[in-house]
Amino acid sequence: MRDTAIQVVNFSHFYGQQQSLKNLNLVIYRREILGIIGPARSGKSTFLTCLNRLNDLVPGSRVSGNILIDGQDIYQPEVEVAALRRQLGMVFATPVPLPMSIYDNVVFGPKLQGQTNRGELDRLVEDCLEKAGLWAEVKDRLKISALKLSGGQQQRLCLARVLALKPEYILLDEPTSGLDPISTMKIEDTLRLLKKDYTIILVTNNTKQAARVADRTAFFLMGELVEVNETGIIFTRPSDKRTENYIEGRFG
Amino acid sequence: MARPKANDRLIRISLLVVALSAISILAIITIFIFEQGLPIMAKYGLKNFLLGQDWFPSEKSFGLLPMIVGSLLVTLGALLIGVPLGLASAIFLTEFSTRRVSRILKPVIELLSGIPSVVYGFLGLMFLVPFIRETFGGPGLSVLSASIILGIMILPTIISISIDSIRAVPDSYREGSMALGATKWQTVRMVVLPAARSGLVAGIILGMGRAIGETMAVIMVAGNAADLPGSLLAPVRTLTSNIALEMAYASGEHRQALFATGVILFVIIMILNFLANLTARKQSRK
Amino acid sequence: MKKHFRLKPRAEQKVIQILLYMMTSVAILVLIFILAVILKNGLPQLSLEFLTTNPAHMGREGGIFSTIVTTIYLTFIALLVATPLGVGTAIYLTEYTSERVVTRIIRFGAECLAGIPSIIFGLFGFILFVNKLKFGWSILSGGLTLAFMVLPTIIRTSEEAIKSVPAAYRLASYSLGSTRWQTVTKVVLPSAAPGIATGVVLSIGRSIGETAAVIFTAGSALHLPSSIFSSGRTMSVHFYILAREGISMPKAYGTAAVLVIAILMINIITYYLMGKYISRTSPE
Numbered sequence: 001m002r003d004t005a006i007q008v009v010n011f012s013h014f015y016g017q018q019q020s021l022k023n024l025n026l027v028i029y030r031r032e033i034l035g036i037i038g039p040a041r042s043g044k045s046t047f048l049t050c051l052n053r054l055n056d057l058v059p060g061s062r063v064s065g066n067i068l069i070d071g072q073d074i075y076q077p078e079v080e081v082a083a084l085r086r087q088l089g090m091v092f093a094t095p096v097p098l099p100m101s102i103y104d105n106v107v108f109g110p111k112l113q114g115q116t117n118r119g120e121l122d123r124l125v126e127d128c129l130e131k132a133g134l135w136a137e138v139k140d141r142l143k144i145s146a147l148k149l150s151g152g153q154q155q156r157l158c159l160a161r162v163l164a165l166k167p168e169y170i171l172l173d174e175p176t177s178g179l180d181p182i183s184t185m186k187i188e189d190t191l192r193l194l195k196k197d198y199t200i201i202l203v204t205n206n207t208k209q210a211a212r213v214a215d216r217t218a219f220f221l222m223g224e225l226v227e228v229n230e231t232g233i234i235f236t237r238p239s240d241k242r243t244e245n246y247i248e249g250r251f252g
Numbered sequence: 253m254a255r256p257k258a259n260d261r262l263i264r265i266s267l268l269v270v271a272l273s274a275i276s277i278l279a280i281i282t283i284f285i286f287e288q289g290l291p292i293m294a295k296y297g298l299k300n301f302l303l304g305q306d307w308f309p310s311e312k313s314f315g316l317l318p319m320i321v322g323s324l325l326v327t328l329g330a331l332l333i334g335v336p337l338g339l340a341s342a343i344f345l346t347e348f349s350t351r352r353v354s355r356i357l358k359p360v361i362e363l364l365s366g367i368p369s370v371v372y373g374f375l376g377l378m379f380l381v382p383f384i385r386e387t388f389g390g391p392g393l394s395v396l397s398a399s400i401i402l403g404i405m406i407l408p409t410i411i412s413i414s415i416d417s418i419r420a421v422p423d424s425y426r427e428g429s430m431a432l433g434a435t436k437w438q439t440v441r442m443v444v445l446p447a448a449r450s451g452l453v454a455g456i457i458l459g460m461g462r463a464i465g466e467t468m469a470v471i472m473v474a475g476n477a478a479d480l481p482g483s484l485l486a487p488v489r490t491l492t493s494n495i496a497l498e499m500a501y502a503s504g505e506h507r508q509a510l511f512a513t514g515v516i517l518f519v520i521i522m523i524l525n526f527l528a529n530l531t532a533r534k535q536s537r538k
Numbered sequence: 539m540k541k542h543f544r545l546k547p548r549a550e551q552k553v554i555q556i557l558l559y560m561m562t563s564v565a566i567l568v569l570i571f572i573l574a575v576i577l578k579n580g581l582p583q584l585s586l587e588f589l590t591t592n593p594a595h596m597g598r599e600g601g602i603f604s605t606i607v608t609t610i611y612l613t614f615i616a617l618l619v620a621t622p623l624g625v626g627t628a629i630y631l632t633e634y635t636s637e638r639v640v641t642r643i644i645r646f647g648a649e650c651l652a653g654i655p656s657i658i659f660g661l662f663g664f665i666l667f668v669n670k671l672k673f674g675w676s677i678l679s680g681g682l683t684l685a686f687m688v689l690p691t692i693i694r695t696s697e698e699a700i701k702s703v704p705a706a707y708r709l710a711s712y713s714l715g716s717t718r719w720q721t722v723t724k725v726v727l728p729s730a731a732p733g734i735a736t737g738v739v740l741s742i743g744r745s746i747g748e749t750a751a752v753i754f755t756a757g758s759a760l761h762l763p764s765s766i767f768s769s770g771r772t773m774s775v776h777f778y779i780l781a782r783e784g785i786s787m788p789k790a791y792g793t794a795a796v797l798v799i800a801i802l803m804i805n806i807i808t809y810y811l812m813g814k815y816i817s818r819t820s821p822e
Contacts, residue, residue, distance in 0.1 A: 028626055054713055059636045086715035096710040109714040112724070158710075165715060263719045264634055270626035271644055274693065277623075277686055278647040281654070288665065340561035348555055349562075357566060359809060364569050366801040368747030371794050374781045375572055404568055411565065437551040445788050465655025467750040468778055492657045492750070499754055501662060503683050507665075515660050521653050 003030040005169070005199050006051070011065035013043075013050055015058065020046045022223040024066070033200040034192060035214025035231065037207050039251065043223040044203040045093075048171045051201070052088040053081050070168070086113075088160030093174040095154035097146035102138055105146045105157055109165040124164055132160035133190045152183025159190065170194065172202045176209065188213050207247055211235050219243045285518060289511035301512060307478040309498070309506040316516060318480045322395075322488040323464055323480065323520070326474065329399025330406055330463040335456055337403070338410030345411075346418045347440050349444040358415055365408030373469030376401035381473055390485035393475030398488060401473050402466060406459035413458065417451020418444060455529045464521060491517040562742035573798070580795025583788055589796070593760050597776060598786045602793055604762040608677065608770030611763060612756060613745040615681025616688060619737055623685075624692030628734075631693075632700045633722050652690035659687045660751040667756055675769040680756025687751055695740065699733025700726060732814045739811065741805045747797065749774040773797050 006028040014019035021043045023143075028034050034163045036044045049055040051064060052087065066073050074084055086161050097105055104232040106125045107115075111130065117119065125142065129135040134156040138149070146157055155175060162170060191200060204210055211231060218228035219240075227240050238244045245251060260271040261371040293301050296314055304315020332412060341361075376397055385392030421444050445452070467490075475487020489497075495510050495517075502510055587601055590815075594600035627644065635641045663683030673679045704724050711721040749772075757769035758779060771779075773793055780790040 052713065054709060056707070057712060082715045082717050085713055090713040092706070092710065092713075096704075096706040098707055098710060098725055108711075108724070110715075112714070112716050112720050214546070241567065260717055260719060267626055267630040267634055270623060271630040271640075274623045274627040274689060275644045277645045277689065278651045281659070281686065284662055284666065285658060337561050337565040340558045341565045344558040344562040348558060357789065361566075361569065362809070363802050363805045364573065366743045366747065366805045367572070368749065368777075368797055369783070370747075370749050370774055370778045371576060371798065372572070374790065374794065375778070377781065378787075379575075404572070407565055407569060435547045437553045437554045438547055461653050461655075465653075465657070467657040469653065472778075472782060492655055495657050495661055496750055496754075499664060505740060510661065511665075514661055517655065517658065521655070522650070527651055536755070 002032075004028075005030040005070065007066075007068040008032075008069070009066045011050070011067055013046055013055065013065065014060075014062040016060040016218065020223050024225050026218065026225055026228060028199065028201065029216075030199050031195060032215040033195055033202055033213055034228075035210030035217040035219060036201065036203045036220060036247070037205075038220035038226075039246065040170040040205065041222075042129065042220040044220050045173050047220070048090065048173050048201065048203055051169075051171060052085045052090055054062075054085070054090070056081065086165045087167055088171055089165045089167035090171040091155070091158050091162055091173065091175045092176050095151055095158050095178075097131050097154045097157055099145070099147060101143045102146050102149070102157060103142040105161050106164050108161060125160075128160040128163040129157075131163055131190070131194065132156045133186050134160055150183075152186065155179060155183065155187065156190070159187070163194075168199060169236050170198050170200045172200065174203055174205055177205060184209075207235075219246065221246070254401055258474045266312060276403040282518075285326070285511055285514045288508055289436070289513075289515035292505055292508040293512050293515070301516070307494070309502070313507065314509045314512070316491070316494075316513060318478050318493045319489050319494045319513065320516065320520070321480055321490070322474075323490040323517070324534060325395050325488065326398040326402055326470065327460060327464040328491060329383070329395065329484075330402035331456070331460060332433055333400060333403025333461075334406040334410055334459055338407050338455075339414055339452065340408075341411045342414030342418055343440060343445075346415055347436065347444065354415075358412065361408045362412045365412060369466055369469040370472070372401050372405045373472035376469065376473040384485070388481075388485055391475055391487055393473060393487050394485045395481050395488045396484045398470050398474040398490075399484075401469055402463040405469060406462050406467065410455045410459045411460060413455030414448075414452050420451065421447040453528060453531070460524060460528070461521065464490075464517075465492060465526070471496060491520075564630050571651035576791065576794050576798050578660050579788075579791035580793075580798070583792030584795060586791055592762060593776070593789075596785055597760065597780050597789055602773060602776060602789075602796065604760060605771050605773045605776040605793070606796075608756065608763055609746055609772040609774075611766070611770065612680045612684060612752065612772055612807050613676045613742055615677065615766070616745050617738060617742060619682060619685035619688045620692050620741065624737075625696045625734060627693050628696035628700055629722060629727075632697055633718065633726065648693045650693065651686075656687055656748055656751040659683050660754045662686075663751065663755040665811060673756025673767065675755065675759070676764050676767045677770055678766040680770070680772075681766070683751050683755040684745045684748060687748065688692045688744055691741050691744070692737050695737025696730070696734045699730040699737070702733065703729040732811045736808050736811045739804055739808045743801055743808075746772075746800060747774055747806070748772075753778070773800075 008024050008026040011021060011024045012019060036047065037236055038044050046055065051067065055061045063075060067075065072079065098108060103125055104126055107121045110121065110124060126135060129138065134153060137153060146154065149157060176187055188209065191202065194200065202210070202214060214231045216228060217231045217234040219226045219234065221242055226242055227238065234243065235247060238247065301314055301316050302320065303317055304313065305317050306313045306315045307318065345357060380397050380400060381392040384394060384397055425443050425447055426439055429443040434442065470490050471493045474489065474493065476489045476493055477487040478489045481488040491513050494513050500512055565695040589601060589606065590603050590758065591601035592604045593602060631641055631644060660683065663679055667673045667679035667682055668675055707725050707729060708721055711725040751774050753775045756772065756776055758771045759769035760771055773796060777790055777793040777797060780786055780793065
């Protein structure tokens with residue numbers, strides 16, 4: 001059968017007293033795009049930050065259950081969090097270029113790893129920007145501040161920056177929520193291309209986007225995973241009434 | 253694999269050591285002052301220190317009342333001069349002057365806040381003291397001179413902090429008030445100033461702290477007699493001056509008494525800060 | 539009745555506006571008068587010779603070279619000690635702890651210390667460094683005393699600067715696989731640098747202008763200091779002694795002018811850094 005990449009087993013997450021994810025069970029396959037849809041505050045973004053353990057940074061954050069990535073339980077004490085985060089690159093809802101040049105943004109991760117060979121870094125920058133669909137637009141001004149780019153360009157830069165980590169997985173948290181339709185289309189095209197090399201988890205508040213690019217889609221509601229299935233099935237014959245209502249726009 | 257984690261712990265611990273040594277420096281100073289000052293206060297009685305009117309260290313008479321009154325008087329005087337002038341300037345420069353005027357004057361005022369206090373004291377000695385002596389009589393070195401000099405000294409601080417806090421009030425507040433038919437002044441008085449209150453109070457507290465803590469400028473213009481001042485034109489000695497004037501040659505109990513002066517100064521400053529913060533909080537809750 | 543109400547606020551506004559204008563003029567004129575007097579009487583005293591020769595006859599003759607050197611030494615030691623301590627503390631408070639008891643104690647301590655008059659630092663430094671530790675009246679005693687005095691300022695300004703670095707930068711940095719220390723050194727500190735520098739430059743200004751804390755710890759010897767254990771007289775102390783003991787008014791004005799110009803330059807640097815800082819932290 002299909003190759004299991006991530007296995008989520010009886011997983012719950014809490015902020016202080018409040019439970020934000022309730023007993024999730026989910027399998028994510030290698031080289032697929034899994035779309036996650038659901039209304040605001042349904043736990044979609046929290047789920048992503050649980051996968052790369054960014055939630056560790058939030059005071060009062062607690063988990064129970066297991067997440068196995070390539071067979072390794074990521075909440076075991078021997079796990080090196082920084083290495084884990086390089087494995088699961090993340091793109092945020094608002095583009096967050098660091099206050100440095102375009103070039104330095106892309107090589108930020110590799111440099112942390114101690115990579116200093118100028119030629120290799122140059123090649124990496126070109127390669128990653130190319131894959132993210134930004135190279136043609138910025139190749140002559142790699143040294144200018146990344147803050148000077150437009151929103152859509154910044155978001156593609158953030159994607160390139162993630163690719164430079166050479167991750168296995170790409171986590172996207174509503175990556176096009178602040179972008180215009182053309183930038184959104186460019187990013188979606190890029191994701192389809194990236195699918196052959198990466199496992200992609202795409203959280204989106206735009207159900208149509210999931211329908212366009214996801215292989216399978218999961219529906220989250222109030223911290224619960226309501227159902228997950230082939231995208232075609234979710235959008236045409238959902239097995240849960242709540243999924244149907246959400247997709248048809250009755251709430252959310 | 254475990255290496256970055258060990259590094260992180262090492263860095264965390266070294267930073268904690270740095271932070272703790274910084275805080276322990278702060279603690280040591282406080283403890284040191286109290287340790288040196290409290291025993292003598294216990295020996296001769298707190299009442300004698302706070303209410304005694306005679307300061308004759310060589311005869312074991314350590315009455316600090318004249319200095320306590322002196323410090324409070326000149327600080328009050330400085331605030332009476334500095335606060336109205338400072339607030340008025342800040343209001344004028346933010347709300348009633350053209351942009352260009354305030355854009356030129358604000359940096360100038362901020363530059364002036366860095367001028368060493370001895371310079372203020374010196375000019376007080378050269379110009380203000382003779383002026384007061386000739387106009388109002390008395391020695392010139394007086395409560396009045398000290399108050400004026402300190403009032404001027406704290407002006408730049410009060411003006412620049414007040415300007416910042418008034419500017420921080422969103423324009424939408426002003427527009428909302430003007431749209432309801434209020435005049436500019438009504439808007440300032442009823443909307444802008446209340447919204448900026450906490451910043452204004454912070455500026456006044458800072459100015460007050462500088463005034464009560466100032467030493468050299470006060471020594472130059474206050475006359476420094478260790479007696480209760482009979483009038484605004486009489487010379488006065490503050491707690492800070494008391495320490496500075498006698499520290500170099502004091503020894504034994506005399507030196508301890510200077511530390512006791514430090515303790516009282518310390519406590520007064522804490523109480524003033526506390527009261528000022530309290531009023532600020534109370535009023536903003538309304 | 540209606541007419542009465544409409545007129546009154548306008549008249550009030552006029553009166554207030556005139557009053558504010560007058561008070562502002564008084565305040566500004568007084569401040570500018572101070573600057574003008576110092577510069578008018580001081581600038582004629584200034585020459586290369588004044589800056590490069592040592593004082594002679596208690597300062598009645600000669601220049602102020604040794605006091606400039608002493609001022610620089612003291613300020614340098616003060617910042618050398620206070621900057622790493624202050625910035626390190628600020629990093630610990632903002633990046634390595636959450637709001638807890640330790641943090642609150644440190645912050646409270648820093649705030650208390652910020653309100654303590656400089657003469658108390660002088661008293662403390664005099665007893666501890668000069669007497670108990672037997673450093674004597676020296677550059678070292680004076681520098682350490684100043685370091686303690688400016689420490690709260692550096693902690694506070696650094697903390698503010700670090701706190702104003704957007705949280706998203708940290709999150710982005712962590713998500714790219716950096717450790718906490720890498721995030722601090724590669725992302726947080728570079729963004730906060732102009733703010734931190736502003737605090738340091740302000741502290742330099744305070745150190746140069748300080749008299750009370752220095753006169754009892756560094757002493758007032760007029761010769762050129764030969765080591766950190768020799769006594770020295772800073773410009774501020776020199777100015778104070780010249781003026782208070784009536785040694786030489788022209789030299790006093792000259793020294794004051796040098797002090798004021800130095801402080802003005804430092805303020806201009808601060809202003810420039812602040813501008814840079816604001817333009818960097820604001821979204822545009």
